[in-house]
Amino acid sequence: MSDPIMFSDLALSEPVMRAIQKVGYEQPSPIQAAAIPVLLAGGDILGMAQTGTGKTAAFALPLLSRIDTKQAEPQILVLAPTRELAIQVAEAFQKYASEIPGFHVLPIYGGQDMTSQLRSLKRGAHVVVGTPGRVMDHLRRGSLNLNNLKALVLDEADEMLRMGFIDDVEWILEHTPKTRQTALFSATMPKEIRHVCNNYLNNATEIKIASTQSTDANIEQVYWMVSGTNKLDALTRILEVEPFDGMIIFVRTKTATVELAEKLEARGYSASALNGDMNQQLRERAIERLKTGKLDIVIATDVAARGIDVERVSHVVNYDIPYDSEAYVHRIGRTGRAGRSGKAILFVAPREKRLLYTIEKATKKPITLMELPSGATVTKHRIDQFTQQITDTLAAQSDLSFFNDLLAEYSHKNDVSPEQIASALAYLLQRERPLQVKFTDVKPERERSSRDDRGGRDRDDRGGRDGGRDRGSREDRPRRERNDENMDRYRIEVGRNHEARPGDIVGAIANEAGIESRFIGHIKLHDEFSTVDLPTGISKDALAKLKKVRVRNRPLEISLDTGPRGGDDFSRKPKRDFGPRDGAPREGGRDKPRFGERDGKKTSFRPKKSD
Numbered sequence: 001m002s003d004p005i006m007f008s009d010l011a012l013s014e015p016v017m018r019a020i021q022k023v024g025y026e027q028p029s030p031i032q033a034a035a036i037p038v039l040l041a042g043g044d045i046l047g048m049a050q051t052g053t054g055k056t057a058a059f060a061l062p063l064l065s066r067i068d069t070k071q072a073e074p075q076i077l078v079l080a081p082t083r084e085l086a087i088q089v090a091e092a093f094q095k096y097a098s099e100i101p102g103f104h105v106l107p108i109y110g111g112q113d114m115t116s117q118l119r120s121l122k123r124g125a126h127v128v129v130g131t132p133g134r135v136m137d138h139l140r141r142g143s144l145n146l147n148n149l150k151a152l153v154l155d156e157a158d159e160m161l162r163m164g165f166i167d168d169v170e171w172i173l174e175h176t177p178k179t180r181q182t183a184l185f186s187a188t189m190p191k192e193i194r195h196v197c198n199n200y201l202n203n204a205t206e207i208k209i210a211s212t213q214s215t216d217a218n219i220e221q222v223y224w225m226v227s228g229t230n231k232l233d234a235l236t237r238i239l240e241v242e243p244f245d246g247m248i249i250f251v252r253t254k255t256a257t258v259e260l261a262e263k264l265e266a267r268g269y270s271a272s273a274l275n276g277d278m279n280q281q282l283r284e285r286a287i288e289r290l291k292t293g294k295l296d297i298v299i300a301t302d303v304a305a306r307g308i309d310v311e312r313v314s315h316v317v318n319y320d321i322p323y324d325s326e327a328y329v330h331r332i333g334r335t336g337r338a339g340r341s342g343k344a345i346l347f348v349a350p351r352e353k354r355l356l357y358t359i360e361k362a363t364k365k366p367i368t369l370m371e372l373p374s375g376a377t378v379t380k381h382r383i384d385q386f387t388q389q390i391t392d393t394l395a396a397q398s399d400l401s402f403f404n405d406l407l408a409e410y411s412h413k414n415d416v417s418p419e420q421i422a423s424a425l426a427y428l429l430q431r432e433r434p435l436q437v438k439f440t441d442v443k444p445e446r447e448r449s450s451r452d453d454r455g456g457r458d459r460d461d462r463g464g465r466d467g468g469r470d471r472g473s474r475e476d477r478p479r480r481e482r483n484d485e486n487m488d489r490y491r492i493e494v495g496r497n498h499e500a501r502p503g504d505i506v507g508a509i510a511n512e513a514g515i516e517s518r519f520i521g522h523i524k525l526h527d528e529f530s531t532v533d534l535p536t537g538i539s540k541d542a543l544a545k546l547k548k549v550r551v552r553n554r555p556l557e558i559s560l561d562t563g564p565r566g567g568d569d570f571s572r573k574p575k576r577d578f579g580p581r582d583g584a585p586r587e588g589g590r591d592k593p594r595f596g597e598r599d600g601k602k603t604s605f606r607p608k609k610s611d
């Protein structure tokens, strides 16, 4: 592999460099390495990148490097499809600007109290991150002044298109200074986005991070969809039952290597961090200890683990998903060395699933869904270890007569059987690490879905089937195979005669009621009203809010659809359409009880002395 580009090669400003140091990023991700120099030089960018590739920092770091905090009016505007993303991006700016004194970023989105938004805008912000509808609102009111705007970022442009915001986006583009710098990021490139690029980007540098990589056949690849339990609990559960020899766990930041190593050590594993902050000697020592078996787990960043060749590494865990397929291939290539077989486990958060598909596609190898070990499996494992210890102790200790006498006397005196005594002792031994384990997992919908489902989503995401539709895309969308029990049909009092379009409706509902667009189902426009399918169980509060939301200047007056009414132009209640578009997992609680907090090392059951 050629020498990697480091942050110090990129001419970012001092305060931004300090912030990077603080958050512990070791190396720019590929999209960052490619985009930062262009944006620093004032050029436009068309970045084809998905969530998880580090695209936010790819535009935030260079734009922040050029910010002038003395100028109070907004210098950077980021348009994002949803309020969740707007908040996330604003938080990222805050994080990367932590060393810039007096810096202000302001997220503005629908559903937020207008008065406080107006007040914040008045106070001034260097960066504004907003959803298109709300930004337009403020521009019209004159409460957002973009005369001094230096840069405009369109984040997840294809998602904005899918949500019907593309006209709004173009309107905003028209209302910003022509001299502005523009960066557009999109996971897919439907023709409408291409059109925006051609019309509004100036000699843009195209950055596409995709490559085909091959992975070794002797490496079994699985993924776990992060849900229902946190990553650390999932990892400890896996560590407990996976028969591993040596393991490398990959995380994204130097700080995370240290934190995770400490947590695993506290749980009884012999683990150590391996990162670029450690000097060469320390790094070599850690690898040597891994080689000789003095250390079982190394928690590493990509840079630090480059080229590690340790035969006993039987497992690679991608605790944080890599930025791209190339990094993935390098990571998992640390196992399956010298013709041995290896296993690669990948943790994928729901919002990173596109990256999973990209990796799978690029490596041309299936990565199969794994279930976390169940309570019964962990229990069985612990019992096996426990009974093995009894067998080993009986075999190794030739003279147990002292204990025999002690217990015989106890049995006689107290009139209890040897079995009862043994049970009490066994109970005492396992108290801090109970043999019987029970988890209360929340099974996410996504785990129940089939690979076909993934294929279908895949096509959507790439703009082949659904992606790239225009505002009318939701209307009369072909019915899908999804079960429709999860959706209720609502009636809203805006229709064709009011010039409402599905995109307006999706945008209003998504931003004002906080329902992600992917959960918004079929929309049917009628002359005087429309119907829209929404997930069941929407709160009364959200509905009350939605009633007042305006589309084409008319309140939605949303109500549960009860079928035809006088004068309505529809006479049937069509079958409900499809459920949540990609089966996002439900919120899950932590596992109870916590286990493994005071584990012995993986192969031996060692009750811990009090610490």
Ligand code: AMP
Binding pocket: 024, 025, 026, 027, 028, 029, 032, 050, 051, 052, 053, 054, 055, 056, 057, 252, 253
């Ligand atoms: P994004 O693709 O912008 O959603 O970023 C995905 C995640 O990667 C975020 O949690 C970032 O904090 C993290 N991240 C971005 N750049 C880097 C980097 N250079 N090193 C480590 N983590 C990063």
